[in-house]
Amino acid sequence: xxxxxxxxxxxxxxxxxxxxxxxxxxxxxxxxxxxxxxxxxxxxxxxxxxxxxxxxxxxxxxxxxxxxxxxxxxxxxxxxxxxxxxxxxxxxxxxxxxxxxxxxxxxxxxxxxxxxxxxxxxxxxxxxxxxxxxxxxxxxxxxxxxxxxxxxxxxxxxxxxxxxxxxxxxxxxxxxxxxxxxxxxxxxxxxxxxxxxxxxxxxxxxxxxxxxxxxxxxxxxxxxxxxxxxxxxxxxxxxxxxxxxxxxxxxxxxxxxxxxxxxxxxxxxxxxxxxxxxxxxxxxxxxxxxxxxxxxxxxxxxxxxxxxxxxxxxxxxxxxxxxxxxxxxxxxxxxxxxxxxxxxxxxxxxxxxxxxxxxxxxxxxxxxxxxxxxxxxxxxxxxxxxxxxxxxxxxxxxxxxxxxxxx
Numbered sequence: 001x002x003x004x005x006x007x008x009x010x011x012x013x014x015x016x017x018x019x020x021x022x023x024x025x026x027x028x029x030x031x032x033x034x035x036x037x038x039x040x041x042x043x044x045x046x047x048x049x050x051x052x053x054x055x056x057x058x059x060x061x062x063x064x065x066x067x068x069x070x071x072x073x074x075x076x077x078x079x080x081x082x083x084x085x086x087x088x089x090x091x092x093x094x095x096x097x098x099x100x101x102x103x104x105x106x107x108x109x110x111x112x113x114x115x116x117x118x119x120x121x122x123x124x125x126x127x128x129x130x131x132x133x134x135x136x137x138x139x140x141x142x143x144x145x146x147x148x149x150x151x152x153x154x155x156x157x158x159x160x161x162x163x164x165x166x167x168x169x170x171x172x173x174x175x176x177x178x179x180x181x182x183x184x185x186x187x188x189x190x191x192x193x194x195x196x197x198x199x200x201x202x203x204x205x206x207x208x209x210x211x212x213x214x215x216x217x218x219x220x221x222x223x224x225x226x227x228x229x230x231x232x233x234x235x236x237x238x239x240x241x242x243x244x245x246x247x248x249x250x251x252x253x254x255x256x257x258x259x260x261x262x263x264x265x266x267x268x269x270x271x272x273x274x275x276x277x278x279x280x281x282x283x284x285x286x287x288x289x290x291x292x293x294x295x296x297x298x299x300x301x302x303x304x305x306x307x308x309x310x311x312x313x314x315x316x317x318x319x320x321x322x323x324x325x326x327x328x329x330x331x332x333x334x335x336x337x338x339x340x341x342x343x344x345x346x347x348x349x350x351x352x353x354x355x356x357x358x359x360x361x362x363x364x365x366x367x368x369x370x371x372x373x374x375x376x377x378x379x380x381x382x383x384x385x386x387x388x389x390x391x392x393x394x395x396x397x398x399x400x401x402x403x404x405x406x407x
Contacts, residue, residue, distance in 0.1 A: 003135060004135075004139070006135045007135035007136050007139065010132035010133075010135065011132070011136075013132065014128055014132055014161055015161065015164055017107075017125070017126070017127065017128055018107075018128070018161045018162065018164050018165055019164060019165060021106055021107050021126060021165070022106070023106045024051075024052055024055060024106055024107065024162075024165070024166065025052075025055050025056065025106055026055065026056045026103065026104060026105045026106045026107075027048055027052075027055055027056065027057045027058070027105060027106065027107050027108075027109065028057075028058045028059075028060070028099075028100065028103060028105045028107075028108045028109070029041065029044050029045060029048070029057065029058070029059045029060075029075075029108075029109045029111070030060055030096070030108065030109065030110045030111060030112055030115065030120075031044075031059070031060075031061060031111045031112060032111060032112045032113065032114070033062050033082040033087075033088055033092075033112060033114070034062065034086075034212075034292065035062055035064055035065045035273070035292035035295075035296075036291065036292035036293075036294065036295040036296075036328070037111070037112075037150075038061040038062050038065040038069060039065065039068070039069070039177055039179065039292075039295040039296065039299055040149075040150050040151040040154065040177060040295060040328075041111045041151075041154055042059075042069065042072060042074070042075075042151075042177065042178065043151045043152070043154040043155035043158075043174055043177070044109055044111065044154050044155070044157075044158045045057060045059060045072060045074040045075050046074055046155060046173055046174050047154075047155050047156075047158035047159040047162065047174070048074070048158065048162070049074045049170075049173070050159060050162075050168045050169065050170050050172070050173055051159075051162045051163075051166045051167075051168050051169065052162075052166070053169055053170075055076075056076045056077075057074070057075050057076045057077075058075070058076060058077045058079060058103065058105075059072070059075040059077070059078050059079065060079045060081040060082065060096070060099070061078060061079070061080065061081060061082065062081075062082045062083075062084065063080045063081070063082065063083055063084070064084055064273055065273075066078065066080040067181075067182065067185070067272075067273070067274045068179045068180065068181065068273065068274055068277060068296070069179070069180070070180065070304070071180035071302070071304040072178065072180060079099075081095070081096075081099075086212075086364060087114050088112070088114055088115060088119075093115065093119045093120065096115070096119075096120050097119075097120050097121045100120055100121065100122070101121070105126065106126065107126055107127075107128065108120070108122060108126055108127045108128070109127075109128045109130070109158065110127060110128070110129045110130065110131075111130040111154060113130075113131050116129075116131075117129060128158075128161065130154065130157060133153065133157045136153070137150075137153055137327065138358055140153075141324060141326065141327075141358060143336070144335060144336045145335045145336050146336055147326075147336055147337065147338050148324075148326045148327055148336060149326065149327060149328065149329075149330075149337070149338035150327055150328055151174075151176075151177055151338065152174070152338050155174040159172075175300075175341060176298070176299070176300060176338070176339070176340070176341025177295060177298060177299035177300065177341050178299055178300045178301075178302060178341065179277060179296065179299045179300070179301050179302065180301075180302050180303070180304045181274055181277060181278050181301055181302070181303060181304060181308075181310070182274060182304045182305070183303070183304070183305055183307055183308065184275075185272065185274035185275040185277070185278045186275075186278045186303070186308050188271065188272065188275035188278070189275050189276075189278035189279040189281075189282060190278075190282070192267070192271065192275070192279060193279065193282055196236075196238070196265040197265075198236055198238075198265070198282070199236070202235060202236060203235050203284040203285070203390050203393050204235065204236045204237075204238065204282065204283045204284055204285075205230055205233075205235055205236070205237045205238070205283065205284065205285045205286075205287065205386065205390075206237070206238040206239075206240075206267075206279070206280060206283040206285070206286045206287070207227060207230065207237055207238065207239050207240065207287045207288075208240045208286070208287065208288035208289070208291070208293045208294075209223050209227070209239070209240060209242065209245075209248050209249060209252055209289075210240055210242040210243055210244050210245050210248055210289070210291060210293075211244060211245070211289040211290065211291040212244045212291055212292075213322070213363045213364070213366075214371050215321055215322035215323075215360065215363045215366050215368070215371060215373050216289050216290045216291060216320070216321050216322055216323055216363060216373070217245065217289055217321070218289060218319060218321065218351070218374050218377065219371075219374055220248070220251060220252065220255075221255070222374060222377045222379065223252060224252045224255035224256065225255075225379050226287075226377070226379045226382060226383065227239070227252050227255075227256065227264075228255065228256050228260055229379055229380070229382075229383040230287070230383060230386060231256065231260040231261075231263045231264060232260065233383070233386065233387055233390060234263065235263070235390060236263060236265065237263050237264045237265070238264075238265050238266075238267050238279070238283060239252065239253070239264050239265065239266050239267065240266075240267050240293075241266050241267060241268060241269050242269065243269055244291075246269070249266050249267075250266070253266075267279065273296075276293070276296070277296045277301070278301070278310075280293070280296060280297050280314055281301050281310045281311050281312065281314060282311070283314055284313070284314065284315065284344075284389075284390070284393060285314070285315045285316075285317060285386055285389060285390070286314050286315070286316050286317070287317045287318075287319075287382075287386070288316075288317075288318050288319075289318065289319055289320070289321070290318060290319075290320050290321070290323050290325075290328055290329065294316070294318050294328070294329075294330075295328075297314055297316045297340070297342075298316050298330045298340035298341060298342065298346065299340075299341055300312050300341040300342065312341075312342050312343055313342060313343045313344045314340075314342050314344055315342070315344040315345050315346065315347075315389055316330055316340045316342065316344075316346040316347070317346070317347045317349070317382065317385060317386065318330065318346075318347070318348050318349070319348075319349045319350075319351060319377070319382065320348060320349065320350045320351065321351055321353065321371075321373030321374050322353075322356065322360035322361075322363050322366065322373045323360060323361055323363055324358070324360070324361055325337075325348040325349075325350045326348075327361065329348030330346035330348060331346055331347055331348040332345040332346050332347070333345070333347070334348065345389065347385055349378070349381075349382060351373060351374040351375070351376060351377045352375055352376035352377075353372050353373050353374070353375055353376075354372055354375060355368075355372055356373065360373075
């Protein structure tokens with residue numbers, strides 16, 4: 001997949017598509033149907049606006065992610081389209097074809113690897129498929145100083161092709177990911193923080209133990225050990241209860257002693273994703289695997305109405321198993337990584353595995369009988385990163401707003 005000739009051939013095809021496009025007034029951007037990918041693919045909107053600030057740009061997203069993307073000023077319309085699921089259904093594809101026919105789009109940008117050209121009826125005409133950029137991304141993995149994050153590569157894939165037919169009206173504008181959050185979600189998050197008794201002058205750690213794939217989820221015993229060590233730091237911990245792996249929060253608590261459990265507050269699965277994202281902003285460190293909430297934590301938060309000011313000071317610590325960390329992780333210190341769009345550091349940690357290779361990026365198709373992605377995990381090292389960062393907050397005003405319920 002990293003073959004230079006293959007990459008050159010696919011790039012040449014993309015250039016022909018762009019150069020044969022007669023108008024650049026109407027665009028459709030199709031991200032992957034998953035939540036995290038819908039967040040990352042917003043980078044294409046930024047690239048489009050670098051060249052065509054007045055064009056119509058439609059963005060179709062997962063229905064769950066929709067409230068977090070709605071309000072992005074670089075999309076003309078954000079359309080709630082895909083249901084929750086791993087793959088788009090035949091009905092989804094049929095509806096997408098109808099949308100494209102009725103929308104009379106000049107150019108469609110497809111960032112979903114599970115949708116090919118024939119699925120949406122374009123057969124390569126007026127269509128740019130991000131999958132054609134895969135050889136470049138694979139080859140970038142051999143160049144450790146090149147930023148290879150999917151969002152960053154999405155931006156430059158789009159920008160470089162558009163530069164063949166137009167001049168940018170603004171300089172490079174990609175600053176990282178963004179989200180918009182409504183007032184009710186902010187109030188829900190503050191209410192939860194108040195009811196949990198989170199102190200205003202003490203750092204808070206939020207731990208997301210969930211992941212959609214067993215190849216990106218740390219084994220339960222090792223996660224429990226990490227959670228226990230974090231609890232020993234004597235700081236409040238918010239613990240997710242799980243969606244993909246329902247009940248994982250309660251299972252982790254069973255490993256801990258009563259005194260450590262007293263530091264932990266469970267975040268119920270009933271809390272809406274938008275409110276969950278607002279809750280992340282109230283925390284000082286977010287710990288997670290490679291899954292959708294990682295990108296929610298890394299993205300900069302904006303108020304949809306302008307009535308709320310977000311802290312955007314959440315440090316992000318992510319741990320990786322099968323998937324290559326440079327492609328979807330965030331790190332402020334390692335070369336070749338994209339930092340989180342927060343006024344706080346980010347770290348990506350890759351567990352030791354005897355069998356990891358580039359094919360592991362396709363975790364949806366992995367069939368390993370034994371999951372060895374987290375064979376060795378440096379729990380003490382991960383805890384040390386959190387402990388050292390929390391020490392830097394000891395004399396810094398946290399700026400956490402008092403929950404509305406206690407005003």
